[in-house]
Amino acid sequence: MSVKNKAAIIGIGELKPTKEPGNATPLSLMAQAGAMAIEDAGLEKRDIDGVLVGMAFGDPGILYPSAVCEVLGIRPRMLNQVDIGGASAAGMVWRAAAAIDAGMCQAVLCLTGDVNRLGEQRPPIISVAREFEWPYGNIGANCGYALIAQRHMYEYGTKPEQLAKIAVDQRKNALKNPLAFFNDKPLTIEDVLASPIICSPLHLYEIVSPMSGAAAFVMVGPEIARRAPHPPVWLLGAGESCSHSTITYARSLTESAIKESAKAAFEMAGLMPKDMNLICPYDCYTITVLITLEDAGFCKKGHGGPFVMEHDLSYEGDLPCNTHGGQLSFGQPGLAGGMSHVTEAARQLMGRAGERQVKNARFAFVNGNGGVMSEQTSIILERKS
Amino acid sequence: MSEYFKPLPKPTAISEPFWSAARRHELMLQRCEQCKTFIYYPRPRCPECFSDRLKWEPVSGKGTVYSFTVVHRAATRMFADKPYVLAIVELDEGPRMTTNIVAPPESVKVGMRVVVEFDDVTPECTLVKFKPLEQ
Numbered sequence: 366m367s368v369k370n371k372a373a374i375i376g377i378g379e380l381k382p383t384k385e386p387g388n389a390t391p392l393s394l395m396a397q398a399g400a401m402a403i404e405d406a407g408l409e410k411r412d413i414d415g416v417l418v419g420m421a422f423g424d425p426g427i428l429y430p431s432a433v434c435e436v437l438g439i440r441p442r443m444l445n446q447v448d449i450g451g452a453s454a455a456g457m458v459w460r461a462a463a464a465i466d467a468g469m470c471q472a473v474l475c476l477t478g479d480v481n482r483l484g485e486q487r488p489p490i491i492s493v494a495r496e497f498e499w500p501y502g503n504i505g506a507n508c509g510y511a512l513i514a515q516r517h518m519y520e521y522g523t524k525p526e527q528l529a530k531i532a533v534d535q536r537k538n539a540l541k542n543p544l545a546f547f548n549d550k551p552l553t554i555e556d557v558l559a560s561p562i563i564c565s566p567l568h569l570y571e572i573v574s575p576m577s578g579a580a581a582f583v584m585v586g587p588e589i590a591r592r593a594p595h596p597p598v599w600l601l602g603a604g605e606s607c608s609h610s611t612i613t614y615a616r617s618l619t620e621s622a623i624k625e626s627a628k629a630a631f632e633m634a635g636l637m638p639k640d641m642n643l644i645c646p647y648d649c650y651t652i653t654v655l656i657t658l659e660d661a662g663f664c665k666k667g668h669g670g671p672f673v674m675e676h677d678l679s680y681e682g683d684l685p686c687n688t689h690g691g692q693l694s695f696g697q698p699g700l701a702g703g704m705s706h707v708t709e710a711a712r713q714l715m716g717r718a719g720e721r722q723v724k725n726a727r728f729a730f731v732n733g734n735g736g737v738m739s740e741q742t743s744i745i746l747e748r749k750s
Numbered sequence: 751m752s753e754y755f756k757p758l759p760k761p762t763a764i765s766e767p768f769w770s771a772a773r774r775h776e777l778m779l780q781r782c783e784q785c786k787t788f789i790y791y792p793r794p795r796c797p798e799c800f801s802d803r804l805k806w807e808p809v810s811g812k813g814t815v816y817s818f819t820v821v822h823r824a825a826t827r828m829f830a831d832k833p834y835v836l837a838i839v840e841l842d843e844g845p846r847m848t849t850n851i852v853a854p855p856e857s858v859k860v861g862m863r864v865v866v867e868f869d870d871v872t873p874e875c876t877l878v879k880f881k882p883l884e885q
């Protein structure tokens with residue numbers, strides 16, 4: 366029993382991230398993206414009988430899924446909040462497929478969205494982080510990823526310019542994406558290295574920019590998928606793993622739980638990394654992409670630095686990676702940032718990526734990453750010929 | 751003494767012995783009586799073997815910088831006064847701790863030997879930091 370080939374993404378909706386949300390609320394943005402996704406799927410709101418929603422930092426609360434359904438006027442047979450940070454969207458894909466396969470519902474709307482007005486980091490709600498991290502200034506994700514990057518450089522000799530190359534190639538992709546926030550001018554390795562150090566060794570241009578926005582997709586089973594207006598994008602493999610909450614207490618700073626999640630996803634799909642036509646690894650920071658390439662098996666452990674220098678990660682390169690620009694150039698509207706990897710993979714496989722379309726794209730690898738390399742969800746998607 | 755504005759730990763039933771030891775300038779960790787693992791941060795049960803037979807033991811206070819970052823732009827104003835060294839120290843007894851290295855930022859290196867340095871930030875609270883070990 367597995368979720369292989371049990372459900373497909375048939376519709377997507379996504380707003381262009383903004384720094385000026387005005388008086389928008391996370392729910393208003395989610396409603397907009399949700400309506401787009403339902404229409405894109407060729408369905409009506411009344412067809413939606415399952416809802417998975419991610420937490421909005423701008424509207425945190427318990428019992429959130431019912432509030433979302435009430436606002437949208439949906440009477441679901443399955444509803445839940447997926448709370449695995451940046452892995453939430455990828456996590457929704459297999460959860461929706463499992464619910465559909467189990468007969469609990471037929472059409473699942475997966476929603477994320479957020480409004481970001483604050484420059485200030487909110488206190489962690491996890492009591493142990495408040496007690497053992499905050500007093501020492503381990504606040505916000507920048508610190509954790511900086512600790513990881515520093516250790517990766519120490520263990521493997523990874524260089525700042527190698528990390529910078531990831532942001533540079535992804536920017537080239539963003540220039541072809543009208544929805545990307547940073548899509549007006551190219552970026553060079555020198556630009557990245559000349560940007561201010563925020564937490565050593567991380568430069569400003571290696572770090573996502575928080576924004577407001579929303580994204581949504583609709584997943585259905587085979588029967589509805591057959592009537593879909595766009596080519597359905599099938600879930601072929603999925604894996605999930607988590608090794609820690611705070612990076613200090615992980616088994617390793619440089620070897621992530623992607624080792625397990627990606628292995629499980631590839632095994633279920635019966636495929637290898639070399640079979641992928643494009644990849645969408647979560648990219649809150651450049652180091653996140655580098656470690657994903659290593660731990661998912663696209664290159665040997667520790668070789669991520671030379672690997673990204675040797676390969677063209679752009680939409681026209683030999684390893685198209687985050688062809689929407691990644692969050693680094695697309696922007697990070699809360700958990701909708703993590704959904705951008707899913708929507709982009711779906712868009713590419715449907716053949717709707719416009720000027721940045723990867724030719725003959727059939728298989729895509731998507732990795733969602735929550736917290737500081739803690740929650741990992743890997744999925745493999747396919748467009749059937 | 752100037753007022754202290756940074757966040758302070760709120761000890762719990764589980765962690766109180768750790769923080770009271772720190773106030774006495776002693777570094778104490780939980781140790782599992784069943785599998786002998788040293789544990790940080792304090793837990794209700796041994797995260798390795800799940801035993802609840804944990805007891806508090808003094809440790810050497812010596813360790814190695816496993817990784818660090820110099821935080822130039824803090825995520826919160828409370829830490830924005832000046833760059834600080836946030837570090838993960840691997841204690842000689844095994845566990846890793848989130849902490850600060852009290853030393854000029856440019857002198858800190860991964861792999862550097864360090865020793866505990868207690869920082870009495872308020873009369874009620876002592877934070878466990880580290881400084882370079884003179885050899």
Ligand SMILES: [Zn+2]
Nearest residue numbers: 782785796799
């Ligand atoms: Zn034990």
